[in-house]
Amino acid sequence: MKVKALILDTLKRRKMHMTLLDPAKQPIPTAGDISERAFAAGTDAIMVGGSTGVTQENLDRTVDEIKDRCPLPVIYFPSGANAIAKRCDAVYFMSMLNSRNVRNLTGEQWKGAPIIKSLGLEPISMGYIVIEPGMKVGEIGEADVVARNDLSRAVGYAIAAEFFGMALVYLEAGSGAPQPVPEEMVQEVSKSVSIPVIAGGGITSPEHAKVLCRAGADIVVTGTLVEDGDFETPLREIVETVHGTKTRS
Numbered sequence: 001m002k003v004k005a006l007i008l009d010t011l012k013r014r015k016m017h018m019t020l021l022d023p024a025k026q027p028i029p030t031a032g033d034i035s036e037r038a039f040a041a042g043t044d045a046i047m048v049g050g051s052t053g054v055t056q057e058n059l060d061r062t063v064d065e066i067k068d069r070c071p072l073p074v075i076y077f078p079s080g081a082n083a084i085a086k087r088c089d090a091v092y093f094m095s096m097l098n099s100r101n102v103r104n105l106t107g108e109q110w111k112g113a114p115i116i117k118s119l120g121l122e123p124i125s126m127g128y129i130v131i132e133p134g135m136k137v138g139e140i141g142e143a144d145v146v147a148r149n150d151l152s153r154a155v156g157y158a159i160a161a162e163f164f165g166m167a168l169v170y171l172e173a174g175s176g177a178p179q180p181v182p183e184e185m186v187q188e189v190s191k192s193v194s195i196p197v198i199a200g201g202g203i204t205s206p207e208h209a210k211v212l213c214r215a216g217a218d219i220v221v222t223g224t225l226v227e228d229g230d231f232e233t234p235l236r237e238i239v240e241t242v243h244g245t246k247t248r249s
């Protein structure tokens with residue numbers, strides 16, 4: 001089964017958790033070790049990507065290591081067309097909808113699309129919206145960040161993503177954000193679109209996951225959490241919370 005079909009099929013039954021690994025942040029064997037332990041903790045997929053320091057070499061080696069050690073789908077979460085993960089199962093074909101720079105809207109995409117096509121990788125289209133504070137990805141992506149209280153702008157971008165035919169919409173507070181995207185924003189966005197809503201950035205506790213899932217997030221992403229050597233217990237608790245929350249009807 002293709003990865004998008006697997007995601008949509010799983011979401012009919014339960015919500016999902018994905019673990020983000022940044023190839024620039026740990027030695028290659030450690031990435032494999034983290035993916036193995038994240039799988040054991042119940043995560044549904046491994047996303048690979050980062051805002052800075054991702055090279056074709058560290059990306060390929062990281063994905064190879066994860067694929068060798070973990071049976072989960074590996075989805076490339078790109079920051080540009082400079083590196084494309086050849087051995088991943090799918091790639092988020094994404095546009096940062098609130099970037100001020102056309103490079104992040106369609107520029108990297110026109111460069112990356114033919115490469116993805118020639119490699120035969122599965123693209124999963126996604127509208128990416130950076131919410132305040134946005135952290136590194138907001139800075140690098142030259143995002144005109146959506147203020148935490150600007151629900152109508154977040155909703156507008158999300159509906160635009162749906163109208164563009166994108167399969168998913170991602171509300172991103174930025175990796176390491178002091179707090180996740182606001183509950184009210186997730187609630188308004190999920191009420192306004194029928195495509196799955198991903199929430200990421202600053203999610204570090206089961207309580208965060210519970211609030212966001214109850215507000216309507218379909219997929220919860222955590223990254224920084226697994227950079228701490230001892231992440232199994234909090235990760236398992238987050239995953240159980242996500243899997244245990246009722247799906248959107």
Ligand code: 1GP
Pocket residue numbers: 020172173174175176177199200201202203221222223224225
């Ligand atoms: C970043 O949303 C992800 O793209 C994960 O964020 O590192 O804060 O978990 P954290």
